[in-house]
Amino acid sequence: MFPEIKYLNLDSVWACDTLMDISAEGVQNQHGGESDRSFSVDAQFRLKLCQPLLSLCSSPPYKVLARLKDEEVRCRKYLHPSSYAKVIHECQQRMVADHLQFLHGECQNIIRQEKREDMANMYTLLRAVSSGLPHMIQELQVHIHNEGIRGTSNLSQENMPTLFVESVLEVHSKFVQLINTVLNGDQHFMSALDKVTHMCGSGSSQVIDRVVPLLRLSMQLAKYCDNLLKKSAKGMTENEVEDKLTSFITVFKYIDDKDIFQKFYARMLAKRLIHGLSLSMDSEEAMINKLKQACGYEFTSKLHRMYTDMSVSADLNNKFNNFIKTQETVVDLGISFQIYVLQAGAWPLTHVPSSTFAIPQELEKSVQMFELFYNQHFSGRKLTWLHYLCTGEVKMNYLSKPYVAMVTTYQMAVLLAFNNSQTVTYKELQDGTQMNEKELQKTVKSLLDVKMLNHDSEKVFDFVFAGPFLGDSFASNLTKFKITTSMQKDTPQEMEQTRSAVDEDRKMYLQAAIVRIMKARKVLRHNALIQEVINQSKARFNPSISMIKKCIEVLIDKQYIERSQTSADEYSYVA
Structure with missing residues (x-):
């Protein structure tokens, strides 16, 4: 049994009433030297009282906290209010401050094992003394950092952006909940969590050194958003994507290089919009608005203009179709024609592989008519055609089974050269398309890789249209397929x-x-x-x-x- 403080069996109400009759001078004398001696004796007693609590108990914070609560009850019952604060302070000094080294040692074990009840009791004890919490805060910060490393150390490179961001989010959410429920939402502990997460964002953490050795975190975060906003994000509804993007902003706020993220995000957004890869335009707009709330209008001004260009282009297409129908002479374009008019200053489209390109005859009328329409409606504007970003569908009519290939304009120009001849020389392709040699070689190689073209190994620059579509060795149940080019892939x-x-x-x-x-x-x-x-x-x-x-x-x-x-x-x- 632990020793108990023995008090006289006095009527506390009578005692307090008696004290109220004492003059102010008497009270002052009572709190003079005699009171100090009383506190000194009381302090020695409480120091002896605390030793067995710390050395013998399996849960020292709980036992010490219980003893402090008992002392508070007794003080309120038997002491004058003017003495209450002094006695409680003395108890805290003897039972907590004098044993900080021991309690701090217990902090490490409690936090590492995440004993939530003991953590709550330890927090209540340590916050009562001025130098109590800093060590506990540091221990929690180290623990969060170690948990972050553990959660991201074995991620596969195949789906790195998604796994990395979700691992960081999981750790962050876990400790936000712990701090709010166990540590009373103390902002000092929240600041420790923010510091660890910011270390990840600034690249100054072992999490980044181990997990993202080759790519900056900003680019990984942009890729994470790209994966969510693409049509290929299978198995998720728009609401689920919305929730994930909202959670993503939590991590995004901690990164330093937001401008790097903005550049990579804009480039990926451009590819999604131009190639029709977006999950939905509503999701794209919602994400831009989230970034605007986090970073301001200037950060997202170009992204907004890119998004707006797509809706403006849809309206232009409708007006162009009406323009064709209202011509005095019947105009037959011969193809289904759709355009995107993009603002040069908003889109990250600086790479122009081929400065010269001869548009195939099948497309010339459509291009000429659109330029006529556009110049009539918008004077003073100059159109620059980005042929390397244009795509189209080519129907293969010479086979027993019809196939439709989705190709780039460059690939289309090469394929259309075989309309009148089964064999076309490399020189004839150069003269007909006006493409530079490097771009022409890449285009022809992409068609050779899928067996749409064959070539004679003895005549390197003779390209012969494959007899059966896709070659004798190729079989597919797909009647419509897409030929991916280097323009649609991320390159160094x-x-x-x-x-x-x-x-x-x-x-x-x-x-x-x-x-x-x-x-x-x-x-x-x-x-x-x-x-x-x-x-x-x-x-x-x-x-x-x-x-x-x-x-x-x-x-x-x-x-x-x-x-x-x-x-x-x-x-x-x-x-």
């Missing part, structure tokens, strides 16, 4: 182009930020300018000091700012 060149575009955008963003700051401040010292630029930029990315310095030098050369004549460490704005 595209990745490098995206990274280069990010660097260029960052330089322009930093230069604009420096000019804004200097225009407002007129004169500013070097370190103060760098700090203000970092503060303005951190919502999009964390700029390096060296990049900021280079941008300052560029602006000095452009005469936007100049070094002060009185101090080399000071800049002045040039009006």
